[in-house]
Amino acid sequence: MSDDEFEPKLGRIGNKGGKRGARYAARVVLAARLAGSKTGVRNRRFDGSRIGRGASMGRLLSSRDRFAGLRARRAVVKTRLVRLGPKGLATARAHLRYIQRDGVTREGSPGELYARDHDIADGKSFLERCEGDRHQFRFIVSAEDGAEYPDLKPFIRRLMTQVEEDLGTRLDWVAVDHFNTGHPHTHIMLRGVDDAGKNLIIAREYVAHGFRERAAELATLDLGPRSDREIEARLRHEVRQERFTSIDRALVRSIDADRIVAAIDRDPFRQSLRAGRLRKLHDMGLAEPLANGRWRLAEDLEATLRTMAERGDIIRTMQRELTARRLARSWTVPKPLDAGRAGPEAIVGRVISRGLADEFRDRHYLLVDGVDGQAHYVDIGQAGAIGPLPEDAIVRIVAENSGIRDVDRKVAEIAAANGGRYSVDLHLRHDPSATQAFAEAHVRRLEAMRRGGARLERVPDGSWAIAPDHLDQAAAYAAKQLRERPVRVEILSSAPLARLVDVDAATLLDTQLAARDGLVIRDEGFGRDLREALAARRQWLMEQGLADEGTDGACLRTSALATLRRRELLRVATGISNELGKAFVETRSGETAAGVLRRRVDTLGGPLALVEKSREFTLVPWRDVLERRIGRQVSGIMRDDGINWRLGRERGLGIS
Numbered sequence: 001m002s003d004d005e006f007e008p009k010l011g012r013i014g015n016k017g018g019k020r021g022a023r024y025a026a027r028v029v030l031a032a033r034l035a036g037s038k039t040g041v042r043n044r045r046f047d048g049s050r051i052g053r054g055a056s057m058g059r060l061l062s063s064r065d066r067f068a069g070l071r072a073r074r075a076v077v078k079t080r081l082v083r084l085g086p087k088g089l090a091t092a093r094a095h096l097r098y099i100q101r102d103g104v105t106r107e108g109s110p111g112e113l114y115a116r117d118h119d120i121a122d123g124k125s126f127l128e129r130c131e132g133d134r135h136q137f138r139f140i141v142s143a144e145d146g147a148e149y150p151d152l153k154p155f156i157r158r159l160m161t162q163v164e165e166d167l168g169t170r171l172d173w174v175a176v177d178h179f180n181t182g183h184p185h186t187h188i189m190l191r192g193v194d195d196a197g198k199n200l201i202i203a204r205e206y207v208a209h210g211f212r213e214r215a216a217e218l219a220t221l222d223l224g225p226r227s228d229r230e231i232e233a234r235l236r237h238e239v240r241q242e243r244f245t246s247i248d249r250a251l252v253r254s255i256d257a258d259r260i261v262a263a264i265d266r267d268p269f270r271q272s273l274r275a276g277r278l279r280k281l282h283d284m285g286l287a288e289p290l291a292n293g294r295w296r297l298a299e300d301l302e303a304t305l306r307t308m309a310e311r312g313d314i315i316r317t318m319q320r321e322l323t324a325r326r327l328a329r330s331w332t333v334p335k336p337l338d339a340g341r342a343g344p345e346a347i348v349g350r351v352i353s354r355g356l357a358d359e360f361r362d363r364h365y366l367l368v369d370g371v372d373g374q375a376h377y378v379d380i381g382q383a384g385a386i387g388p389l390p391e392d393a394i395v396r397i398v399a400e401n402s403g404i405r406d407v408d409r410k411v412a413e414i415a416a417a418n419g420g421r422y423s424v425d426l427h428l429r430h431d432p433s434a435t436q437a438f439a440e441a442h443v444r445r446l447e448a449m450r451r452g453g454a455r456l457e458r459v460p461d462g463s464w465a466i467a468p469d470h471l472d473q474a475a476a477y478a479a480k481q482l483r484e485r486p487v488r489v490e491i492l493s494s495a496p497l498a499r500l501v502d503v504d505a506a507t508l509l510d511t512q513l514a515a516r517d518g519l520v521i522r523d524e525g526f527g528r529d530l531r532e533a534l535a536a537r538r539q540w541l542m543e544q545g546l547a548d549e550g551t552d553g554a555c556l557r558t559s560a561l562a563t564l565r566r567r568e569l570l571r572v573a574t575g576i577s578n579e580l581g582k583a584f585v586e587t588r589s590g591e592t593a594a595g596v597l598r599r600r601v602d603t604l605g606g607p608l609a610l611v612e613k614s615r616e617f618t619l620v621p622w623r624d625v626l627e628r629r630i631g632r633q634v635s636g637i638m639r640d641d642g643i644n645w646r647l648g649r650e651r652g653l654g655i656s
Contacts, residue, residue, distance in 0.1 A: 051201065051203060052201035052202050052204070052206070053166075053167040053168060053169065053202055053203060054163075054203045054205075054206030055203035055205055055206060057166045057206060058205030058206030058207070061210050062205060062208070062213070071220075071225040071226050072216050072220045072226070073144045073216055073223055073225070073226065074143075074216060074219075075142065075143045075144060075215035075216040076140075076141075076185075076212070077139060077140070077141050077142075078140040079137065079138070079139055079207050080139075081136075082136045082137075083134070083135050084130070084133055084134060084135055084136055089127060089130060089131065091384070092127060092136060092189070093127055095138070095189070096113070096123050096126075096127065096189065098362070099111055099176045099178075099187040099189075100112075100113055100123070104176070104177075104179065104180045105177070105178075105179055105180075106179045111176040111177070111178065111187075112176065112177070113175070113176055114175055115174050115175070116157060116161075116173070121174045123174065126172075126189070129191065130191055133192050133193055134192055134199050136189065137188075137190040137191075137192060137200075138187070138189055138190070139186075139187070139188040139190065139211065140185055140186070140187055141185060141186045141188060141215055142185035142186075143155065143215055143216075143218075144216075144219060145219070145223055146185065146219075147184055149184070149222070151177075152184060152186055153175075153177065155219075155222065156186050158218055159211075159214060160173060162214050163210070166210060167200075167202065167206070169195045170194075170195040171190055171200075172190070172193070173188055173191065174188075174189050175187060232269065235247065235273055238273075239273060239276040239277050239280060242305070243305055243306070243308060243309035243312070244302050244309065245277070247273055247274065247277045248281075248305060250274075251277070251278075251297065252301065252302065259299065260290065260296050260297075261294070261296075261297060262293055262295075263275045263278050263293045263294070263295060278295045281297070281301070282295075284308075285298070286298040286301050286304060286305070287301075314365075314377050317367075317377065318331055318375060318377055321352060321353050321355075322352075322367075325352065327369065327375070327525075329369065329374060329375040330374050331376070331377070346396050346397065346398045347368055347370055347376050347378065347396070347397040347398075348370065348394070348396045348397075348519055349368040349369045349376065349526055350368065350369045350392055350393070350394055350497065350526050351367075351368060351369075351389050351391070351392065351395055352367040352375065353366075353367045354366050354367075354389060355367070357379055363379065363381060363382055364381070364382070364385075365377060365379055365380060366380050366389075368395065368397065369525060370526060370527070371520070371530055372520070372521075372522050372527060373522040373523075373525035373526070374525070375525075378397055379486055380397075380486070380487055381483070381487070382484050385484055386485070386489050387624070389489070390494045390495075391496075392496040392497070393492075393494050393495075394491075394492045394493040394497065394508055395489050395490060396490045396492055397487050397489050397490075398488050398490075399486065399487055400481065400482055400485060400487060400488055401478075402478055402482045403475060403478055404471055404474050404475050404478065405445075405474070405478070408445070408470070408474035411442055411445070411446065411470065412466065412470045412471050413430075414430045415464075415466035415470065417430060420465060420466050420467070420468075421459070421464065421466065422442070422446070422463060423443075423461075423462060423463035423464065424436065424442075426463065427439040427442060437644060443464075448477075449473065449474065449477045452477050452480065452481070453480075454473045454474075454477050455473060456473075492508045493507060493508040493604065494604070495507075495604055497529060497530065497533050500533060500537065500604070501533055501536045502536075502537075503604055504544075504571075505564055505603065505604040506561050506565045506568065506604070506605045507537075507604055509533060509537040510541070510561055511561070513534060513537065513538065513556055514556045514561060541556065541560065546560040547560065568604060568605050569603075569619060572608070572619065576601070576610065576617065576619075577617075582615060582617050583615065583617075584616070584617060585618050586618065587618045587619075587620055587638045589639055590638065590639075591637070592635060592636070592637055592638070593611050593618050593620045593637075593638060594611070594613075594635040594636075595611040595612050595613040595617070595618070595633070596611070596612050596632065596633055597611055597629050597630050597631065597632060597633075597634045598611070598612045598617075598631070599630060600622050600626075600627075600630075601619065601622075608620065608622055609621065609626055609634075611634060620636065620638060620643050623645065625645075
């Protein structure tokens with residue numbers, strides 16, 4: 001053998017045979033196969049649930065005897081992992097403000113933020129520590145009979161101490177206790193880093209079982225195990241509930257392949273529960289009786305019962321809000337929006353209240369007193385999807401468009417004809433009839449999709465690289481947007497209806513009187529109030545010389561709306577001029593408004609943008625997209641129907 005040749009031999013030293021080495025290699029191969037085999041010793045499919053801290057403890061806690069758990073106090077723990085992207089701290093700050101909002105304590109005061117060692121924690125300091133964190137955990141902890149705790153702070157601190165022991169690291173968290181619902185609960189914000197400053201990864205098994213079991217342990221230790229009478233009373237109560245209950249969960253676990261379950265149980269009490277629940281499910285059309293005490297359960301049993309529970313919550317919310325305001329209104333429970341269908345007709349009315357529909361996902365609802373004489377409950381999506389709404393504001397609510405838009409199809413068409421590239425110049429060459437503003441609208445759509453996570457890339461020459469599956473990406477983006485914001489809310493009047501009757505400004509009442517096809521207004525509820533306000537407004541307009549008597553009542557003059565808008569504009573501009581000590585320059589159609597965007601100015605005719613120069617300022621129509629441009633240079637061309645904004649030097653994009 002030469003100096004460059006070397007061949008290893010497996011087995012004992014001096015063993016010249018290859019059989020032992022072959023046997024060892026075979027064992028290695030067998031072990032590798034068993035690791036991923038469905039029939040070998042390790043047949044558990046790898047799903048990532050054991051990655052992270054607390055995996056073994058999560059498995060241990062989840063394997064406890066289910067029957068023994070009946071005596072333990074129950075606890076509900078909802079967990080949400082929040083990725084802190086570019087706007088992460090802004091959303092965290094908004095969530096912190098939300099959980100400390102007014103009216104959540106027993107006395108109706110704002111929530112009190114606390115931590116491990118402080119009864120009053122510094123939220124600003126906590127957010128500063130979160131700077132640079134990749135993610136954050138948010139929990140809602142609600143122990144059974146939590147109302148019996150005079151103070152939840154000791155319970156939560158002991159829980160988080162136990163979690164620290166299970167995870168093997170010190171945790172940085174803040175919490176707020178809420179007593180504004182029938183079930184006292186606690187919101188916890190946990191930093192996504194361990195005591196070494198590394199990313200905190202909690203095993204999915206611990207998230208699913210560990211937190212809940214630890215909270216239940218503490219509640220049972222504090223309040224004692226549940227007695228037989230308490231357990232039986234709770235189970236009897238569940239028999240008639242129109243929601244998914246623990247009895248339903250047991251029935252679903254015992255069904256066969258044909259979804260057939262038997263009502264028979266060895267325990268007489270449990271049999272009475274199963275039989276009573278199956279009869280209730282039959283009354284709801286979710287179970288079909290068969291021979292010999294057998295029943296067939298509906299395919300959509302769980303989903304239907306959960307939907308019924310949500311509808312029940314909506315009904316109770318509407319009854320509570322309407323009763324508190326002494327409003328006698330008819331109402332119907334809305335069906336949930338489906339991403340695949342068109343939304344309902346627009347809802348126009350006065351905002352009765354805005355509230356939280358789902359604390360875990362920060363989803364809000366609006367209760368609207370409609371012009372059709374009915375009260376409407378509307379899911380408006382995540383907390384930040386719709387901005388603040390003034391009290392008693394009049395709004396129009398329409399469902400957001402779902403699915404692929406024409407703008408997406410046009411981008412895909414132009415990209416297919418230009419080697420997978422899209423730009424404004426390519427658009428104009430492809431379609432000579434298109435305008436510059438129309439093409440720029442397509443670029444804004446691409447920018448929005450890119451910010452939303454779509455795989456889009458702007459190449460150095462300013463064009464966009466469009467993937468072959470662009471329409472699929474557009475559909476996914478639209479579906480995500482629809483989940484976050486299912487409706488669009490337009491403020492028709494930020495002022496209450498009573499203020500609009502004799503105000504010297506263009507209002508909702510004036511546009512309604514000037515419209516040929518106005519709103520369909522019923523003579524009841526808020527519709528009746530609106531009818532009376534319209535009649536009073538007609539009389540005021542005639543007194544001001546802005547309307548003439550007609551066969552069908554007052555008829556607005558052609559220039560009435562423009563006159564009212566300009567009167568309010570000049571009145572507001574005079575006040576700002578006195579404040580700033582600068583002259584107001586009115587921007588007319590075709591002229592350019594340029595300067596530093598200072599703030600939004602709310603008027604009865606709609607919000608305006610204050611654009612300031614060194615010696616003068618102007619007021620032009622506001623767009624929500626300008627919010628993040630306050631304090632920066634803006635430019636736009638005034639048009640009859642609004643203004644086409646050109647924001648700084650951002651690739652020449654216009655927002656019309």
